[in-house]
Amino acid sequence: MSDLDLAALTQVALETARTAGQLVLRGWRSKPAVERKLSYADLVTRFDLESEQCIREQLAARTPTIPIVGEEQGGEADERPTWFCDPIDGTVNFAHGHAFFAVSIGLMRAGQPLLGAVVAPALQSEWYGFAGGGAFRNGAACQVSSHESLPDALIATGFSPVMRLSGHPEDNVAACMRVMPQVRDIRRCGSAALDLCLVADGTYDAYWERRLSPWDVAAGAALVIAAGGELSDLRGGPCDPSHGYLLASNARVHAALLPLLARDGAPT
Numbered sequence: 001m002s003d004l005d006l007a008a009l010t011q012v013a014l015e016t017a018r019t020a021g022q023l024v025l026r027g028w029r030s031k032p033a034v035e036r037k038l039s040y041a042d043l044v045t046r047f048d049l050e051s052e053q054c055i056r057e058q059l060a061a062r063t064p065t066i067p068i069v070g071e072e073q074g075g076e077a078d079e080r081p082t083w084f085c086d087p088i089d090g091t092v093n094f095a096h097g098h099a100f101f102a103v104s105i106g107l108m109r110a111g112q113p114l115l116g117a118v119v120a121p122a123l124q125s126e127w128y129g130f131a132g133g134g135a136f137r138n139g140a141a142c143q144v145s146s147h148e149s150l151p152d153a154l155i156a157t158g159f160s161p162v163m164r165l166s167g168h169p170e171d172n173v174a175a176c177m178r179v180m181p182q183v184r185d186i187r188r189c190g191s192a193a194l195d196l197c198l199v200a201d202g203t204y205d206a207y208w209e210r211r212l213s214p215w216d217v218a219a220g221a222a223l224v225i226a227a228g229g230e231l232s233d234l235r236g237g238p239c240d241p242s243h244g245y246l247l248a249s250n251a252r253v254h255a256a257l258l259p260l261l262a263r264d265g266a267p268t
């Protein structure tokens with residue numbers, strides 16, 4: 001299989017995410033034991049570890065030449081196309097029995113998102129697609145919304161566990177306080193992968209967050225591009241998923257949002 005057969009590789013990512021999704025669903029609402037990682041807001045369960053092992057075995061078997069980077073076992077990315085997998089994005093939700101979590105598998109080359117598959121088993125929903133091939137939700141083609149102005153916009157964001165560490169200079173709360181009066185409403189649902197999918201299928205008009213990891217955004221970022229959306233960093237520059245400062249939108253509200261976000265200690 002050529003390593004740039006994007007349609008076939010999207011199918012590999014989707015089938016792998018479905019299998020891991022079924023494994024994770026068996027643990028949902030089972031009150032799994034949690035371990036803290038960076039902080040009380042950064043958790044891991046045995047289902048995160050088992051899901052990643054399942055993903056790695058499937059990808060290694062079907063695409064042996066493509067390196068893998070994952071949230072729990074890590075990995076190195078170079079200029080080659082590389083899989084970025086998050087075994088459970090939204091682990092805090094999963095651990096508390098909330099349905100908003102997903103298995104996310106994306107392929108990126110040198111920071112450029114190429115394709116993605118995101119499976120949310122408790123929501124019985126899946127999103128997949130690749131740049132130039134379109135984006136799909138549960139088998140139906142989807143695209144970003146057509147809202148032109150902020151008062152009509154539903155916007156999502158999040159608060160990375162890193163920033164919750166005491167004394168951290170960056171503050172996404174101030175940005176929220178600036179955005180909230182300008183838009184229809186804000187959502188904080190706890191999974192970057194799903195927030196990006198909801199921009200790609202037109203549910204949200206935009207989503208921003210700081211200090212995300214490449215496995216949180218690789219798949220969803222590819223779907224926003226495939227669905228006709230816009231991606232940048234918080235100053236409107238090129239978005240580098242390994243840097244983790246991201247604004248994704250329907251492209252129509254992007255310019256109006258940037259001035260509200262490009263402050264508060266954000267390096268870029």
Ligand code: LIP
Pocket residue numbers: 042043071086088089090091092157158159160161190191192193209216
């Ligand atoms: C989560 C992100 C979410 C962020 C959470 C957390 P995880 O990733 O997807 O956007 O707000 O704090 O980082 O840790 O569940 O894979």
